[in-house]
Amino acid sequence: MVKTxxxxxxxxxxxxxxxxxxxxxxxxxxxxxxxxxxxxxxGPNGAGKSTMIRLLTGQLRPxxxxxxxxxxxxxxxxxxxxxxxxxxxxxxxxxxxxxxFVRTMAxxxxxxxxxxxxxxxxxxxxxxxxxxxxxxxxxxxxxMRQRIKLAQALVHDPDLVVLDEPLNGVDPVGRRELVQxxxxxxxxxxxxxVSSHILDDMDSLxxxxxxxxxxxxxxxxxxxxIRDMLDDHPLHVRITTDNxxxxxxxLVTHGSVRGLQIESSIDVxxxxxxxxxxxxxxxxxxxxxxxxxxxxxxLDASTEAIFDYLMERRMV
Amino acid sequence: xxxxxxxxxxxxxxxxxxxRSLWSRQTVICAVLSTLVVGITFAxxxxxxxxxxxxxxxxxxxxxxxALLPIYCLCYASxxxxxxxxxxxxxxxxxxxxxxxxxxSAKFLAALLATLIWTLGTFALMAYFARPNGWHVxxxxxxxxxxxxxxYVGLFHLFSVxxxxxxxxxxxxxxxxxxLFSNMPGTAKRITVLFYTRCSLFDAGREFGVAPExxxxxxxxxxxxxxxxxxxATVALFSLAGWLFARKEYV
Numbered sequence: 001m002v003k004t005x006x007x008x009x010x011x012x013x014x015x016x017x018x019x020x021x022x023x024x025x026x027x028x029x030x031x032x033x034x035x036x037x038x039x040x041x042x043g044p045n046g047a048g049k050s051t052m053i054r055l056l057t058g059q060l061r062p063x064x065x066x067x068x069x070x071x072x073x074x075x076x077x078x079x080x081x082x083x084x085x086x087x088x089x090x091x092x093x094x095x096x097x098x099x100x101f102v103r104t105m106a107x108x109x110x111x112x113x114x115x116x117x118x119x120x121x122x123x124x125x126x127x128x129x130x131x132x133x134x135x136x137x138x139x140x141x142x143x144m145r146q147r148i149k150l151a152q153a154l155v156h157d158p159d160l161v162v163l164d165e166p167l168n169g170v171d172p173v174g175r176r177e178l179v180q181x182x183x184x185x186x187x188x189x190x191x192x193x194v195s196s197h198i199l200d201d202m203d204s205l206x207x208x209x210x211x212x213x214x215x216x217x218x219x220x221x222x223x224x225x226i227r228d229m230l231d232d233h234p235l236h237v238r239i240t241t242d243n244x245x246x247x248x249x250x251l252v253t254h255g256s257v258r259g260l261q262i263e264s265s266i267d268v269x270x271x272x273x274x275x276x277x278x279x280x281x282x283x284x285x286x287x288x289x290x291x292x293x294x295x296x297x298x299l300d301a302s303t304e305a306i307f308d309y310l311m312e313r314r315m316v
Numbered sequence: 317x318x319x320x321x322x323x324x325x326x327x328x329x330x331x332x333x334x335x336r337s338l339w340s341r342q343t344v345i346c347a348v349l350s351t352l353v354v355g356i357t358f359a360x361x362x363x364x365x366x367x368x369x370x371x372x373x374x375x376x377x378x379x380x381x382x383a384l385l386p387i388y389c390l391c392y393a394s395x396x397x398x399x400x401x402x403x404x405x406x407x408x409x410x411x412x413x414x415x416x417x418x419x420x421s422a423k424f425l426a427a428l429l430a431t432l433i434w435t436l437g438t439f440a441l442m443a444y445f446a447r448p449n450g451w452h453v454x455x456x457x458x459x460x461x462x463x464x465x466x467x468y469v470g471l472f473h474l475f476s477v478x479x480x481x482x483x484x485x486x487x488x489x490x491x492x493x494x495x496l497f498s499n500m501p502g503t504a505k506r507i508t509v510l511f512y513t514r515c516s517l518f519d520a521g522r523e524f525g526v527a528p529e530x531x532x533x534x535x536x537x538x539x540x541x542x543x544x545x546x547x548x549a550t551v552a553l554f555s556l557a558g559w560l561f562a563r564k565e566y567v
Contacts (some may be wrong), residue, residue, distance in 0.1 A: 091404025
């Protein structure tokens with residue numbers, strides 16, 4: 001008996017993908033894979049985020065390379081059945097109610113009338129629009145429109161959810177609810193790609209980050225992986241201890257410390273050159289000197305800091 | 317998506333597109349135009365009994381076929397894809413599980429049905445009021461009118477697939493190419509839909525004495541050839557539009 005191993009494809013795969021619009025390059029030789037969980041797609045305006053999303057959702061075809069959704073060409077209808085897309089454009093069939101719009105999208109995905117009705121109610125519950133969905137879309141607030149767009153993206157229960165600026169115009173409470181929803185989707189095993197220009201969103205949201213700039217994927221991975229990759233990137237660490245003077249005296253002798261700034265009688269901000277080396281040495285110093293460290297805070301370990309750094313390095 | 321579900325979704329999109337296109341500004345324009353021509357026909361019939369020859373050569377050919385029919389077709393067919401594109405809603409169709417050729421077919425079918433409602437409906441109302449010979453003219457001309465509608469819808473739908481401002485392109489085509497070329501002597505007029513429609517109507521209305529004013533300049537072809545040309549043009553334009561729609565990137 002011959003056993004054959006089932007081929008497991010990643011939710012989405014870019015293989016040497018380039019896309020040109022005439023002479024203008026959209027993205028250039030991008031190869032990456034999307035994994036289940038939440039991935040943040042970040043980059044400045046004109047970086048190629050929209051091109052990547054359009055390639056992924058089968059609105060564009062690559063000039064070179066291929067984009068595959070679970071092994072299927074992203075251009076194919078079969079691949080699109082596996083993708084839920086929440087576009088950034090604020091466009092609807094305005095004459096419809098939110099409920100009817102979502103139901104319409106369900107019908108276009110091949111659901112029968114009764115299935116569409118049932119799925120619509122389920123996703124409206126998910127996005128917390130069940131009791132407000134009978135109003136006409138033209139009268140909705142921006143946040144409500146975002147929720148309806150999200151509902152239509154989820155209505156056919158896709159494995160891959162692509163959200164283009166989904167938190168735009170949503171109030172803080174709504175943002176928190178939607179972020180929780182994205183986490184629930186990820187916990188349910190879906191791959192969620194979120195594009196956002198608000199980098200703060202990504203810190204609490206994304207398991208993985210794709211950094212894109214000028215059509216190139218500069219870095220991808222978890223925040224930690226990217227941090228490791230950038231171990232030559234100077235880091236600012238704030239340390240709070242009662243015995244500040246002695247600690248500072250020890251730290252200035254460290255090769256990995258580039259500078260120190262005393263903030264108060266108990267706080268010092270240390271500019272670290274090689275974070276890995278610093279942490280090892282710092283642990284030894286603390287253990288040997290028996291320092292009581294009240295707080296150790298990395299000031300710029302946010303996505304934004306890494307992003308800024310990547311952008312700066314790119315520009316050099 | 318299975319075959320049956322794909323067909324169901326296509327029919328759903330057809331009905332949705334038909335309903336949306338009928339519930340639009342274009343319908344107001346068509347309603348005003350139809351009311352006008354039907355009213356004039358009624359007023360005319362009050363003055364004297366309209367003969368089939370009068371109704372055909374003074375009303376149907378120069379006004380309804382040459383002017384109104386392209387406008388009805390333009391109103392609905394030039395917006396099939398272009399209006400979704402300019403409204404930003406095309407993205408929902410292009411990222412749905414429906415095959416692009418099916419989306420294209422649904423859009424075409426909806427535009428065709430909406431247009432046929434107006435062309436055949438208005439023609440029928442005009443025929444009803446053009447007593448006592450109106451129905452006889454309708455009986456002879458309905459096929460030519462239907463074929464002309466098909467060809468125009470195919471053409472303007474192709475523009476809609478190709479251009480975001482398809483209505484303007486269609487208007488320019490209808491005003492300049494159709495009217496200008498169809499009145500030119502020689503064979504240049506054979507690139508227009510209007511030429512084949514007229515040939516088909518001349519053939520169908522022979523018994524009422526409907527004929528080109530100057531056959532030596534007009535150079536008509538037979539009715540059968542004209543009808544076959546309109547069929548072929550429709551199929552070719554529909555296929556070309558479908559082929560383009562299946563490949564085109566709408567950015």
